[in-house]
Amino acid sequence: MHLQGVADKIMCKAFPTTLKRPARIWFSRLTPNSISTFEELNAQFASHFIGGHRYKKSTVCLINIKQRKDEMLRSYITRFNKKALLINKANDKILVAAFTNGLRKGKFLFSLYKNDPKTMSDVLYWAIKYMKVEDALLA
Structure with missing residues (x-):
């Protein structure tokens, strides 16, 4: 979408269609109108789920x-x-x-x-x- 120059509003609307399970729940709990750009959505998503990767065990x-x-x-x-x-x-x-x-x-x-x-x-x-x-x- 970035390569095709799609507007932020459309990317924000399309974003939730790619989510599954925990990510979809996270998205549904966002406060309406709390994010104004796709970059902000991307940053919040990454900061929320960066801790979700599997850590190596002992x-x-x-x-x-x-x-x-x-x-x-x-x-x-x-x-x-x-x-x-x-x-x-x-x-x-x-x-x-x-x-x-x-x-x-x-x-x-x-x-x-x-x-x-x-x-x-x-x-x-x-x-x-x-x-x-x-x-x-x-x-």
């Missing part, structure tokens, strides 16, 4: 992730990695500690302690080897 949230009783290793890794991706600048040692802490007692955990991986890449390397054996035994 590594503390990983400590609560535990492998469930009947959960396959592959599923646990997927769940753990999804949470780990939300962490800002995760330390490899903490990732390894949280991951191993959440594992059920068993052969894979024993093999990790035996091989003493230093990074999550090492853990995943051993996990892939273990899962291949698991898959072969199931087949």
Whole structure:
């Protein structure tokens, strides 16, 4: 609309048609005639929703992730990695500690302690080897 030189009034009228859920509610609660330009609307929108972006989580949230009783290793890794991706600048040692802490007692955990991986890449390397054996035994 800016490129086509559309007037502020039209942009302000068109703006709410692009909003969904919380943004639409925010817009509906604005005081009528409280905004006079599209730039002002844009600034208020940005200042209200800039805090709405998802913040990175702390590594503390990983400590609560535990492998469930009947959960396959592959599923646990997927769940753990999804949470780990939300962490800002995760330390490899903490990732390894949280991951191993959440594992059920068993052969894979024993093999990790035996091989003493230093990074999550090492853990995943051993996990892939273990899962291949698991898959072969199931087949």
